[in-house]
Amino acid sequence: MSGTERPAGGRRAEAGRRTGRPGGARRAATRTGQYTALLAYLLFLAFPFLWLVSTAFKPPRELGSLHPTWIPEAPTLENFRLAFEQQPLLAAAGNSLLAAAASALVAIALATPMAYILARYRGRLSRAATGWVVVSQAFPLVLVIIPLFLILKGLHLVDSRTGLIMVYVVWSLPFALWMLTGYVRAVPPELEEAAAVDGAGRVRTLVSVTAPLLAPGIAATALFAFVTAWNEFFFALVLLKSPEKQTLPVVLTHFIGTEGVADLGPLAAAALLATLPSLLVFAVIQRRITGGMLAGAVKS
Amino acid sequence: MTLTSAPRRSAPAVARAAGPRRDHGAWFLVLPALLPILVLSLGPLLYGIGLAFTDAQSGRTQATGFVGLLNFSDLFRDTLFWDSFRIGLVWAFGVTVPQFFLALGLALLLNLDLRLRWLARALAIIPWAMPEVVVGIMWRLVYHPDAGVLNETLRDLGLSGADGRDWLSGLATALPAVILVGVWAGMPQTTVTLLAGLQNVPGELHEAAAMDGAGAWRRFRAVTWPALRPVALAVTALNFIWNFNSFALVFVLTDGGPGGRTRLPMLFAYEEAFRYGQFGYAAAMGLAMVAVISVLLALYLVGRLKGDDER
Numbered sequence: 093m094s095g096t097e098r099p100a101g102g103r104r105a106e107a108g109r110r111t112g113r114p115g116g117a118r119r120a121a122t123r124t125g126q127y128t129a130l131l132a133y134l135l136f137l138a139f140p141f142l143w144l145v146s147t148a149f150k151p152p153r154e155l156g157s158l159h160p161t162w163i164p165e166a167p168t169l170e171n172f173r174l175a176f177e178q179q180p181l182l183a184a185a186g187n188s189l190l191a192a193a194a195s196a197l198v199a200i201a202l203a204t205p206m207a208y209i210l211a212r213y214r215g216r217l218s219r220a221a222t223g224w225v226v227v228s229q230a231f232p233l234v235l236v237i238i239p240l241f242l243i244l245k246g247l248h249l250v251d252s253r254t255g256l257i258m259v260y261v262v263w264s265l266p267f268a269l270w271m272l273t274g275y276v277r278a279v280p281p282e283l284e285e286a287a288a289v290d291g292a293g294r295v296r297t298l299v300s301v302t303a304p305l306l307a308p309g310i311a312a313t314a315l316f317a318f319v320t321a322w323n324e325f326f327f328a329l330v331l332l333k334s335p336e337k338q339t340l341p342v343v344l345t346h347f348i349g350t351e352g353v354a355d356l357g358p359l360a361a362a363a364l365l366a367t368l369p370s371l372l373v374f375a376v377i378q379r380r381i382t383g384g385m386l387a388g389a390v391k392s
Numbered sequence: 393m394t395l396t397s398a399p400r401r402s403a404p405a406v407a408r409a410a411g412p413r414r415d416h417g418a419w420f421l422v423l424p425a426l427l428p429i430l431v432l433s434l435g436p437l438l439y440g441i442g443l444a445f446t447d448a449q450s451g452r453t454q455a456t457g458f459v460g461l462l463n464f465s466d467l468f469r470d471t472l473f474w475d476s477f478r479i480g481l482v483w484a485f486g487v488t489v490p491q492f493f494l495a496l497g498l499a500l501l502l503n504l505d506l507r508l509r510w511l512a513r514a515l516a517i518i519p520w521a522m523p524e525v526v527v528g529i530m531w532r533l534v535y536h537p538d539a540g541v542l543n544e545t546l547r548d549l550g551l552s553g554a555d556g557r558d559w560l561s562g563l564a565t566a567l568p569a570v571i572l573v574g575v576w577a578g579m580p581q582t583t584v585t586l587l588a589g590l591q592n593v594p595g596e597l598h599e600a601a602a603m604d605g606a607g608a609w610r611r612f613r614a615v616t617w618p619a620l621r622p623v624a625l626a627v628t629a630l631n632f633i634w635n636f637n638s639f640a641l642v643f644v645l646t647d648g649g650p651g652g653r654t655r656l657p658m659l660f661a662y663e664e665a666f667r668y669g670q671f672g673y674a675a676a677m678g679l680a681m682v683a684v685i686s687v688l689l690a691l692y693l694v695g696r697l698k699g700d701d702e703r
Contacts, residue, residue: 130512205422235675
């Protein structure tokens with residue numbers, strides 16, 4: 093139940109014992125095979141990213157050469173300067189930051205109380221909510237975006253940052269509910285019962301007993317919602333028209349299409365910069381996300 | 393996969409303790425999230441389903457009218473749509489199946505006590521965390537006919553001449569090329585989920601089977617797979633749905649080209665709706681996609697229930 097973050101300590105120890113046994117040639121061959129496979133995986137996972145980094149630091153002359161090398165012969169930061177010159181990256185990053193931070197905060201504020209109820213009471217509402225979480229993952233965005241576009245148009249919120257934030261909030265709610273419900277279930281209800289016996293109301297119990305225990309889970313969920321919105325492309329593409337409002341992923345696509353070989357450098361540099369916040373956040377929350385997802389997927 | 397768990401079983405105790413204020417308080421906590429969901433998610437979904445039966449168009453002055461099944465009969469005769477649908481299925485299966493097996497292999501490796509495991513875990517974060525647009529851009533650089541590493545490597549290996557192939561513009565290579573990117577992009581998330589699932593595998597059972605002389609394959613079939621099956625099914629079903637509905641990756645890589653060879657259903661519907669303004673028609677397309685997904689989801693649920701019965 094509380095398997096949100098259970099390191100495989102025990103299993104690892106067992107694995108160690110198994111491999112520690114004297115094995116002989118067959119054992120060694122198996123090991124070699126395993127390491128070969130692992131290296132192949134590492135190469136496959138890493139090489140596109142390494143190529144992106146390499147391209148980002150290459151001067152135009154090397155990018156145009158017939159035999160591109162892995163390591164730039166004359167590494168340069170020029171591409172980064174050009175990237176900012178060619179596209180309004182800073183403003184776009186600002187827009188992305190605003191949309192991602194605002195939608196993450198609002199989504200968490202809305203989802204946490206509901207997740208609490210869903211975790212503690214199993215009624216029709218809880219079943220309906222779980223059903224909706226599943227359905228919302230399944231329907232194609234095009235079926236939602238057209239009516240959303242019309243509704244937001246009616247509210248004069250097309251081509252508006254507020255409109256985009258509203259869409260991001262609703263869009264990140266299913267996953268936030270999913271994860272947070274798992275985290276709430278990991279908090280023993282006995283603690284709440286004790287508070288209730290002491291005469292605290294539900295809201296007070298939630299605020300003073302449960303919320304502090306949930307804080308790490310809430311933080312992870314908020315960061316996840318942040319990255320999801322930071323990376324999001326489709327809604328931003330459809331809903332924002334003014335160039336000065338567009339988010340980073342949309343602006344990145346403006347590099348594409350007309351590119352000559354010389355423009356690949358700035359493209360790579362901009363793409364690299366846009367990825368850094370996501371990578372940092374993910375490095376922090378990766379384990380929690382997996383746990384939360386799994387708790388939701390398997391335990392519901 | 394069952395619903396019972398210790399904290400939940402004792403939950404009613406909290407409800408009793410809180411007494412008659414229960415419903416009031418519960419609704420107070422639920423409404424802040426429920427309202428936006430109803431207004432901006434469930435509402436639009438129903439609205440969208442309704443639109444599929446109308447002639448709604450963007451920027452039209454006339455009132456939108458109900459046209460019954462006209463959009464669907466048009467869709468039925470639209471060969472471009474069928475092409476796109478076929479491509480969508482090839483893409484979704486072509487990505488989901490290798491994704492699963494590659495991820496399973498990696499997860500099993502990472503579950504062993506190997507060195508470099510930390511590196512693999514760290515690397516696995518990259519494709520997962522990256523914006524899809526950046527993944528697309530990155531692979532455009534890999535596939536680039538002149539400055540790309542793929543052609544350069546093939547040249548070095550003597551597998552191709554001086555003129556590099558243009559992978560993403562070739563009629564024959566474009567779809568396999570984008571499928572490879574799809575596999576790469578989704579593999580880490582699947583791996584990490586399967587890896588977490590592997591921690592449910594009872595280690596003692598594994599040990600016992602090994603003592604009895606069961607080979608690696610038999611141990612996998614008899615011990616690992618039964619414990620991993622629910623996670624594997626869930627992640628595969630979700631992957632399939634996500635892949636079938638995917639948009640940004642292929643939009644950036646090829647924008648549906650060359651000659652529509654990679655025009656996934658979502659790209660097709662996007663063009664109909666926001667390039668040609670055919671809202672009603674695009675909504676009908678969305679419904680057709682839902683139908684496919686529902687059938688597959690139903691099959692998945694049946695499989696899941698059957699799996700539960702077996703145990």
